[in-house]
Amino acid sequence: MQERGRLSIVGTPIGNLGDITFRAVEVLKQADAVVCEDTRVSAKLLARYGIEKPLVIYHARSGKIAGDRVLALLAEGKHLALVTDAGTPGISDPGAELVARVRERLKDGVRIDAVPGPSALAAALSIAGLPTAQFVFLGFLPHKKGRQTLFREIADEERAVVFYESPHRIQKALLSLAETLPEGRRVAVCRELTKMHESVVEGAPAEVAAYFATHTDEVRGEFVVIVAP
Numbered sequence: 465m466q467e468r469g470r471l472s473i474v475g476t477p478i479g480n481l482g483d484i485t486f487r488a489v490e491v492l493k494q495a496d497a498v499v500c501e502d503t504r505v506s507a508k509l510l511a512r513y514g515i516e517k518p519l520v521i522y523h524a525r526s527g528k529i530a531g532d533r534v535l536a537l538l539a540e541g542k543h544l545a546l547v548t549d550a551g552t553p554g555i556s557d558p559g560a561e562l563v564a565r566v567r568e569r570l571k572d573g574v575r576i577d578a579v580p581g582p583s584a585l586a587a588a589l590s591i592a593g594l595p596t597a598q599f600v601f602l603g604f605l606p607h608k609k610g611r612q613t614l615f616r617e618i619a620d621e622e623r624a625v626v627f628y629e630s631p632h633r634i635q636k637a638l639l640s641l642a643e644t645l646p647e648g649r650r651v652a653v654c655r656e657l658t659k660m661h662e663s664v665v666e667g668a669p670a671e672v673a674a675y676f677a678t679h680t681d682e683v684r685g686e687f688v689v690i691v692a693p
Contacts, residue, residue, distance in 0.1 A: 469538030469574040471566055472545045473559065475552040475581020478686075479658035481512050483582050489513050491579050495545035499534055501557070505549045520544070524558045531565055538566060538574045545579075550686075552583045556603035556628060585626060588654040588688035591664055595693060599624035605637065612640065618691055619644040625691040631684045638673035641691065645669050650692040656685040 472491050477483040492498060492515050500506035501523040510517060520537070522530045537544060546553050546562065553559030566574055589596050600623050605611060618625045618641070629637050634653070641651055652666040653676070663682065665675050676683055 469541050469570070470543040471538060471563070471574055471576045472543070472579050473553050473563065473576065474545045474547050474579040475583065476506075476509055476547045476550065477658065478550040478582045478584050478587065479656065479662075481509060483658055484509075484513075485579070485581055488579050488581055489515075492517065492545050492547075494543065496542040497537065497544055499544050499546045499562070501547075501549045506547055509547075517545075522546075522558065522562055526558070531562060534562060535566065535569055538570060550582075550584070552581055555583060555585065582658070584628070584654075584657055584686065584688050587657045588626065588652075588690060592652040592654060592690045593664075593666065594624060594650065594652055594690055596624040596626075596690065598693070599626050599690075602627040604628045604630075605633075607633070615640045615644045619646060619649075621691075622693055624693045627689050629687045629689055631687070634683060634687050634689075635673070635676055637689065638669065638676060641689075642669040642673045645691065652690040652692070654688040654690070655682065657688065659685070661685070 472495065474488050474491055495517060497518040497520050498506060499520045499522050503519045503521060506519055520534060522534060546559055548557045548559055554563060563576060566576060585601060600621060602625065605614060605627050650667060651669045651672050652664055653672055655663045665672050
């Protein structure tokens with residue numbers, strides 16, 4: 465009887481390459497291949513831990529063919545480790561779509577297991593110092609369509625709101641928050657988490673927007689924005 469395939473969802477560092485679990489390293493060593501977004505990023509991580517594995521590309525623009533290749537390998541009984549460029553696969557990246565395809569197409573023929581690890585979402589919540597017992601996570605905001613409507617919904621939300629933003633749009637996002645949030649709401653911007661220039665800027669929306677307007681050298685890297693309830 466052919467052994468069923470296995471897909472391990474492996475959390476990897478969001479910045480500091482030392483932030484990886486012992487179990488994640490062992491799973492990466494045991495896997496037949498590593499499914500990744502960018503071979504250059506994943507190769508650097510694997511080299512850090514002396515791991516040599518075939519790399520299978522799967523990202524947001526891969527299309528059906530890349531997904532079919534992963535499905536075929538799992539159908540052959542292979543053990544694949546799915547990683548993202550940073551953090552835990554499936555959270556605001558194409559890993560969620562791949563897992564859904566595996567569950568739909570192969571059903572009980574494949575074992576899918578979680579190998580938990582770093583997440584920018586959890587890291588930001590832990591150091592923001594805002595009340596976040598209940599929160600809504602929006603992932604990356606839309607670039608254009610529906611963006612202003614979403615900011616109005618954020619202003620009306622009674623729970624904390626968390627979203628990711630790119631350096632190209634962070635200043636516009638902060639200005640939109642300053643324009644739409646009612647008085648008394650606070651915002652924390654967590655930047656470059658676990659990296660050398662990690663920082664948190666917290667305050668009234670207008671204050672935070674003004675900070676980045678005058679510290680343009682810090683408008684780079686990865687951002688997690690938390691809007692307090």
